[in-house]
Amino acid sequence: MTDNAELLTTPSIEDQISEAIATIDSLDQLDNVFLVACGGSYALMVSLEHILQSSAAVEAHALNAREFTTRAPRTLGDHSLVISCSHSGNTPETVEATAAGKAAGAATICLTNLPGSPLDEAADSHVYYQHGDDKLYAYTGPALAYRLAYAIVDRINRTDTRAEVAEAASHLDHIVKTVQDDHYDAADKWAFKHARSELIYTLGSGPNYGETYAFAVCLLQEMQWIHSQGINSAEYFHGPFEITDFDVPFIETIGLGSSRAIDERAHAFVTTKSDDVLTLDAADWDLSEVPEHLRASYAHLVFNPLLRLHADRLADHRGHPLTVRRYMWRMEY
Amino acid sequence: MTDNAELLTTPSIEDQISEAIATIDSLDQLDNVFLVACGGSYALMVSLEHILQSSAAVEAHALNAREFTTRAPRTLGDHSLVISCSHSGNTPETVEATAAGKAAGAATICLTNLPGSPLDEAADSHVYYQHGDDKLYAYTGPALAYRLAYAIVDRINRTDTRAEVAEAASHLDHIVKTVQDDHYDAADKWAFKHARSELIYTLGSGPNYGETYAFAVCLLQEMQWIHSQGINSAEYFHGPFEITDFDVPFIETIGLGSSRAIDERAHAFVTTKSDDVLTLDAADWDLSEVPEHLRASYAHLVFNPLLRLHADRLADHRGHPLTVRRYMWRMEY
Numbered sequence: 001m002t003d004n005a006e007l008l009t010t011p012s013i014e015d016q017i018s019e020a021i022a023t024i025d026s027l028d029q030l031d032n033v034f035l036v037a038c039g040g041s042y043a044l045m046v047s048l049e050h051i052l053q054s055s056a057a058v059e060a061h062a063l064n065a066r067e068f069t070t071r072a073p074r075t076l077g078d079h080s081l082v083i084s085c086s087h088s089g090n091t092p093e094t095v096e097a098t099a100a101g102k103a104a105g106a107a108t109i110c111l112t113n114l115p116g117s118p119l120d121e122a123a124d125s126h127v128y129y130q131h132g133d134d135k136l137y138a139y140t141g142p143a144l145a146y147r148l149a150y151a152i153v154d155r156i157n158r159t160d161t162r163a164e165v166a167e168a169a170s171h172l173d174h175i176v177k178t179v180q181d182d183h184y185d186a187a188d189k190w191a192f193k194h195a196r197s198e199l200i201y202t203l204g205s206g207p208n209y210g211e212t213y214a215f216a217v218c219l220l221q222e223m224q225w226i227h228s229q230g231i232n233s234a235e236y237f238h239g240p241f242e243i244t245d246f247d248v249p250f251i252e253t254i255g256l257g258s259s260r261a262i263d264e265r266a267h268a269f270v271t272t273k274s275d276d277v278l279t280l281d282a283a284d285w286d287l288s289e290v291p292e293h294l295r296a297s298y299a300h301l302v303f304n305p306l307l308r309l310h311a312d313r314l315a316d317h318r319g320h321p322l323t324v325r326r327y328m329w330r331m332e333y
Numbered sequence: 334m335t336d337n338a339e340l341l342t343t344p345s346i347e348d349q350i351s352e353a354i355a356t357i358d359s360l361d362q363l364d365n366v367f368l369v370a371c372g373g374s375y376a377l378m379v380s381l382e383h384i385l386q387s388s389a390a391v392e393a394h395a396l397n398a399r400e401f402t403t404r405a406p407r408t409l410g411d412h413s414l415v416i417s418c419s420h421s422g423n424t425p426e427t428v429e430a431t432a433a434g435k436a437a438g439a440a441t442i443c444l445t446n447l448p449g450s451p452l453d454e455a456a457d458s459h460v461y462y463q464h465g466d467d468k469l470y471a472y473t474g475p476a477l478a479y480r481l482a483y484a485i486v487d488r489i490n491r492t493d494t495r496a497e498v499a500e501a502a503s504h505l506d507h508i509v510k511t512v513q514d515d516h517y518d519a520a521d522k523w524a525f526k527h528a529r530s531e532l533i534y535t536l537g538s539g540p541n542y543g544e545t546y547a548f549a550v551c552l553l554q555e556m557q558w559i560h561s562q563g564i565n566s567a568e569y570f571h572g573p574f575e576i577t578d579f580d581v582p583f584i585e586t587i588g589l590g591s592s593r594a595i596d597e598r599a600h601a602f603v604t605t606k607s608d609d610v611l612t613l614d615a616a617d618w619d620l621s622e623v624p625e626h627l628r629a630s631y632a633h634l635v636f637n638p639l640l641r642l643h644a645d646r647l648a649d650h651r652g653h654p655l656t657v658r659r660y661m662w663r664m665e666y
Contacts (some may be wrong), residue, residue: 031391039571054404059365059392066567070539070591071387093567175422199532199560206403215574216562225576227532229549229562234399234426238372239550241660243558258403269666333602 004115007128013139016127020109021151021162023125024081029108031079032059033152034106035070035096036097038094039087039219041111047300048083051149054158054258055297065097065255065304077131080106083148085141087131093331098122105211108147111141134218135173155164164291168298171289176305179285180222183306188267191313194249199227201243203252204303206259207296208282215251219311223322233266243271249322251310253303257296280306337448339480340461346472353442354484354495356458357414360440364412365392367439367483369430369630374418374444375474375553379439379543380633381416384482387591388630389489398430405433416481420464422450429454437602442481444474467569470505475634478555484628497624501631503586504622509638512618523611524646527582534576536585536599537636539592540629541615544636548584552644566599574628577606584643586636589612589615613639 006012020074024030033052035045043060061073066085082101086094089112099122102108107118110123111129121128124176127148130139150165162219166194194200200220204212213230220228231253243248250270254263260283271277282299290298327333339345356512357363363527368378378395385393394406398417401665409415415434418475419427422445432455442457446464453459460481463472470476481496527533530656537545546563553561564573566585578581587596605611615632623631648655660666 039568042568042571050404053406055407055410057395057407059408061392061394064565066595067539067565070567070595071383072591074390075386075392091571096608099335136664142413145496170476200652200658206400210655212419225560227560227576229560230401232397234397234403235375235550238375238424239555241666242658243560244660251375255531258405262403265666271659287348291400325575327577327602327606333570333574 005114007092008130010136010139013128013130013144017144017147018209020125020127020145020148021245023109024155027081027155029079029080030058030152032075033061033081034073034101035062035078035083036065036094036101037085038065038091038093040214041087041141042215043210043217044085044311045083047142047207047297048145048149049085049196050207051297052152056153058152058156061215065091065093068097069100073297075193075210076101076104076106076291078105080104080107082108083111083145083147084108084110084123085111086117086119087113087141089119091112095119095122100136108188111145111309118157121129123195126247137176137305138169141232142304143169143172146301168290168294169301175285175287175289175302179244179302179306180309183280183309187310187311188313191317192316195317197226198209199250200249201228201240202230203236203250203263203270204230204255205262208255208257208259208300208303211307212222213298213308215311218324219307222325222328223311224314224318224320234262236266237269241250243268243270246273246275248274249276250274251278254279254283255296255299256282259296278310300308337461340448341463343469343472344628346461346463346477346643352456352479353460353481355483356442357439357484357488357550357602360414360488362412363391363414363485363488364410365394366414366416367394367406367409367434368393368416369398369427369434370418371398371424371426373547374427374474376420376543376547376550377478378416379546380475380540380630381478381482383540384630385485389486391489393483396425398426400431402426402433404446409434409437409439410416411438411439414485415439415441416444416478417441417452417456418444418478419450419452419581420446420474422447422452424585426650427611428452428455430533446479470509470638471502471571473546475637476505479631487542496535498627499626501623502634505634508618508620508622508635512635513642516642520643521646522641524650527647528650530559530582533582533584534561534573536566536569536583536603537563537565537588538565538595539590541586541588541592541636544633545586548640548644552640552655555658555661557647557651557653569599570602574602577603579606579608581607583607584611585613587612587616588629588632590624591613592629611643
């Protein structure tokens, strides 16, 4: 929060999210929502897609930004909303996707950490989020995106849940701290054990699949150079489960709500065939401050920093800081 | 083609596909198409989603069958079409998804190799496809699904491309044989080299991403117990590329049309940083019998058996037949 510190204060961000929600409310007609980003930001869109598809009669599509631009969906138009996200605000594919959405007549809202970035310039409306050591989890990208998603649900369903969603988000810092504290020792032990692991699979489904995908591609592959695949637990039994063996490591999330049965089925099998499974179960957390009907979709906001804790411990035991890259930011590609 | 051989003859299948297309044409209103399946069949749906999104103003969603059932999309209804696929016709998740679609008022069409299977019973309309040694590629699941996809495009766009699409599909056996013959020696050499490889990544994008995903989860993980991840080439630079090293093996597809630039960018990088990349490029094939506007979407029909050739050669050199499983079909899960 060094640059543009005044824009990243919580009152400023509350103003921005109010404006973004006003944009959503002002749309005459909203037929579909395209959720476009790359990598870790794309993973966030996968969670939003689940919320929108399961909660509102609006067509929602999470797409990698370049997949969006190249396939140029024929249903994109005046009655579309494009929500995009890039941490740096400089991801060219995401900037292009946002511009393509705008050119097609869609309303555009971006999430970014960098005010004044090309993404910020490309979008009609923006929400700047906090990041780094001083951040409040309630003002990070996932939490703000979560509030936008429910604003869309409200817009479609003519409901008014946004206040309770904002309230639930406000408890995030407390909940995350408690959950991280409760898991610290186990995370450290797991990380010590895996300091020389060359491959770790992740498993998750429904609103949490995106987090396990992000952990695989950004935390393990990108930041730790550990081979991985984010396996959707609903796909596990249709191929990937055959590589399960006593010494193949998995890190799995078990969520809440309708997807929980998917995760439990994968859990029952993977823990029988592998001796090396780390299970993170949302049912172990105290979510009493979150309304029950929001908990299943809220869980990914907690899995995100909980998985990050595991990556932090892993990085420490491996002597490979999460900031170290060999290609990214170091060359043209 | 041992069971129900008379239903799997080409005249019977032509009757079935005509009936399925008549079903599509008879729909008063078609707002969205849900493409639901698991594993390798789900991968096929990913290609169909690309065709539909890029070619027709209809909302299309490829979803793992259990993800579909648990999220219960709120836009599913009387104006929906559900297309499902299960090779055995016995995949419970796909049967349930088809039944859920029907219960919600959607029209349902299934693809399966097994007439009279639970999936067949669950769907309004069916297309039985050929499989195994005697099959014609023009009558396999992917080719028939391709014809259904363009029937939907015609229905939405009020065009009439289905005859030329059927004609293009009829050339598939000849094209596949030529491409497989051209690649046999290189495939065998690649397979010999990788007989003891423990991990092979796959790369692909757009209409071909599904094939590279299927190769990763079904051919490598399930049938050869080789670790893998099907990386969308558009996601490669947003995390996964950091695990690229001189000795990390990749098998990549390069397609045609608007997605080609995605594949070429990944190709340029991966071949610089890894000494172990097998490239399969659709531009190397003679597709003169396929109308130019269909070639980009047609390529996955050729990548499918071309990748299978590589798996066949790999299985031979590893002494691990593609039919051998340790869990699937051998226990309850």
